[in-house]
Amino acid sequence: MSNIISTLQNAVAQAVGQIYSEATDPAKVQINTTPPDFTGDYSVVVFPFVKIAKKAPDAAAAEIGDYLQKNVPEVKSFNVVKGFLNLEISDVYWQNFLQSVVTNPGFGRQPRNGRKVMVEYSSPNTNKPLHLGHIRNILLGWSCAQILEAVGCEVVKTQIVNDRGVAICKSMLSWEKWGDGKTPESAGIKPDHFVGDWYVLFEQKSKEAYEAWQQSDEAKRIFETNKKANQAEKEFFREFKNKWFNEHSALGAEVREMLLKWEAHEPATMALWNKMNNWVYEGFEQTYKDLGVSFDRLYHESDTYLLGKDIVEEGLAKGVFFKKDDGSVWVDLTDAGYDQKVVLRADGTSVYITQDLGTAQMRHKELGCERYVYVVADEQNYHFQVLFEILRRLGEPYAKGLHHLSYGLVELPTGRMKTREGTVVDADDLVAEVIRLAAEQASERGEIEGVSPQEKQENLRKVGMGALKFFIVKVHPKRKMIFNPEESVDLQGQTGPYIQYSYVRINGLMQRVEKENVDVSKAGAYTGIQTQEKELLVALHDFPNVIQKAAEEYDPSLIANFCYDLAKKYHRFWHDLSIFNADTAEAKAFRLQLSRSVGQVLKSGMELLGIEMPNRM
RNA sequence: GGUCCCGUAGCUCAACGGAUAGAGCAACUGCCUUCUAAGCAGUAGGUUACAGGUUCGAGCCCUGUCGGGAUCACCA
Numbered sequence: 184m185s186n187i188i189s190t191l192q193n194a195v196a197q198a199v200g201q202i203y204s205e206a207t208d209p210a211k212v213q214i215n216t217t218p219p220d221f222t223g224d225y226s227v228v229v230f231p232f233v234k235i236a237k238k239a240p241d242a243a244a245a246e247i248g249d250y251l252q253k254n255v256p257e258v259k260s261f262n263v264v265k266g267f268l269n270l271e272i273s274d275v276y277w278q279n280f281l282q283s284v285v286t287n288p289g290f291g292r293q294p295r296n297g298r299k300v301m302v303e304y305s306s307p308n309t310n311k312p313l314h315l316g317h318i319r320n321i322l323l324g325w326s327c328a329q330i331l332e333a334v335g336c337e338v339v340k341t342q343i344v345n346d347r348g349v350a351i352c353k354s355m356l357s358w359e360k361w362g363d364g365k366t367p368e369s370a371g372i373k374p375d376h377f378v379g380d381w382y383v384l385f386e387q388k389s390k391e392a393y394e395a396w397q398q399s400d401e402a403k404r405i406f407e408t409n410k411k412a413n414q415a416e417k418e419f420f421r422e423f424k425n426k427w428f429n430e431h432s433a434l435g436a437e438v439r440e441m442l443l444k445w446e447a448h449e450p451a452t453m454a455l456w457n458k459m460n461n462w463v464y465e466g467f468e469q470t471y472k473d474l475g476v477s478f479d480r481l482y483h484e485s486d487t488y489l490l491g492k493d494i495v496e497e498g499l500a501k502g503v504f505f506k507k508d509d510g511s512v513w514v515d516l517t518d519a520g521y522d523q524k525v526v527l528r529a530d531g532t533s534v535y536i537t538q539d540l541g542t543a544q545m546r547h548k549e550l551g552c553e554r555y556v557y558v559v560a561d562e563q564n565y566h567f568q569v570l571f572e573i574l575r576r577l578g579e580p581y582a583k584g585l586h587h588l589s590y591g592l593v594e595l596p597t598g599r600m601k602t603r604e605g606t607v608v609d610a611d612d613l614v615a616e617v618i619r620l621a622a623e624q625a626s627e628r629g630e631i632e633g634v635s636p637q638e639k640q641e642n643l644r645k646v647g648m649g650a651l652k653f654f655i656v657k658v659h660p661k662r663k664m665i666f667n668p669e670e671s672v673d674l675q676g677q678t679g680p681y682i683q684y685s686y687v688r689i690n691g692l693m694q695r696v697e698k699e700n701v702d703v704s705k706a707g708a709y710t711g712i713q714t715q716e717k718e719l720l721v722a723l724h725d726f727p728n729v730i731q732k733a734a735e736e737y738d739p740s741l742i743a744n745f746c747y748d749l750a751k752k753y754h755r756f757w758h759d760l761s762i763f764n765a766d767t768a769e770a771k772a773f774r775l776q777l778s779r780s781v782g783q784v785l786k787s788g789m790e791l792l793g794i795e796m797p798n799r800m
Numbered sequence: 801g802g803u804c805c806c807g808u809a810g811c812u813c814a815a816c817g818g819a820u821a822g823a824g825c826a827a828c829u830g831c832c833u834u835c836u837a838a839g840c841a842g843u844a845g846g847u848u849a850c851a852g853g854u855u856c857g858a859g860c861c862c863u864g865u866c867g868g869g870a871u872c873a874c875c876a
Contacts, residue, residue: 677824758840
């Protein structure tokens, strides 16, 4: 069944061609939904045609409207207000449309189109558990993957684990020195948190050592000789911290030693590294499971950190890179508005971007995707611009399919999350908290009959997670978002549970239809569609377009807003009109079918956001 | 300082260049004898940071200004 929008676009273009003898691109014809205060379902913007028509907007609108009414069977009537042509679509069209939705559970989704896309949406470090920032990253990425699948792409969901380097060595060293052989099991702590605790302890010990060192004569001497004019001691030492760690700290020396042993594959170090990383993976797995996400392919930095050196050779041969006297290799991107950038150190070791170049190439060989989407916070915008620019210059065949899905940082009402100040919101804590609050509010509301304890718990989990996920995913990715923990667990208003509740209402109706064996075949005979019903139909009709747009823009918030809007309209419909007790059998059947469609679309839309629907609440 | 992003109701967020800028939260007021009130309806709240420009029409596009953030490492 064809889309009414494109039908109207074509017809308007045809009308303009016939009446004014001027060709118009149908795709450029603007069709909007008519605002509630006016009569009509869709409105044609006729201003672009007034020049062609050489008439006043109202006159042109009337002529086009007249043509549409005569030539397009779906157009029942029209009216003209201030140059806007409002069209009313026939009930027959809406009846057919409703029927087509009811009989098509996959409404809104496209068949497979043969396009393969990779979405990398998690890249955690293995020294600490996941936090709120990771949650936004993960939810955005997961949702985009679902949306891309819905428009027909084959999606490969990947994770790249930063499992090596200084950070994990700190945790390792800390556990080795002070861990006393404890394990997550013996300590009764979730394994990734266990590892994170040793990292925190390391930082603490290091901080204490640094403060003690600052009292030494050596420190005073360094301060006096190196301080900037008028620089306070406190500020100087804050800036000096990294240098101190690298050049003066005993712990720092030990960490570097451990890193070297790791690079040399020293067996004991490798064993320790494996042990601790496996603890972390075990913990991550639980968190991912709680968040309801999964990956098709895992990459480890320990496997990829040496990649990219061939590319450097290749780039040198192609003249994209150049070598400096000291032997370091650079790329000059100043003509593209960027800087010069090192791609290989003088000693031949890689830098961050070298590794990313290598990984991109390796992954393309392996996966052969058309597009590669990296879901990474916007602090790395520059890095990805540079990375993509280099790959373009190298003539990599997939270069034009690279996309950085950049999202704004998550802040608390009190400002940025800071590890040092302990304001980081832990992912597991947050998940537990939203479910606890859902349970609390449910119990205030009283028991629901006929629900088993397991089912009840399952529904509470869905409601709690629905609140959390919707709160995060409803915000446009690009915007930095303020995360207010209290608001995130709200269950009323513009929230996940509000949408779930409309679904639960529908679910209740459908169960009754089943039980009472209601005959809905008379739905098609219903006449006189009400505005509350029409609103729903128009909204439903837009679902495929919204998915399409969300896919094009990598923007799940469009789906979230769509679902909220549809749920809101359904609640109004529910309140204003009787469904089971409708005046006629036709109205009852129609409203039940309409409800079924709404439920189906809401479920399908929320699924694209990674949000599940409870049966009861 | 260069580059990029963001400034919309007290707060959190919407609005393919289209009609009178919309929701939720918070505040106040109504609506459960009737399909689940996690709902519905109403009141109040705005010079869309500011100044210009482009056009039939600008929150959206262009220029400038002011605020906020990110980034400009041989760190990752």
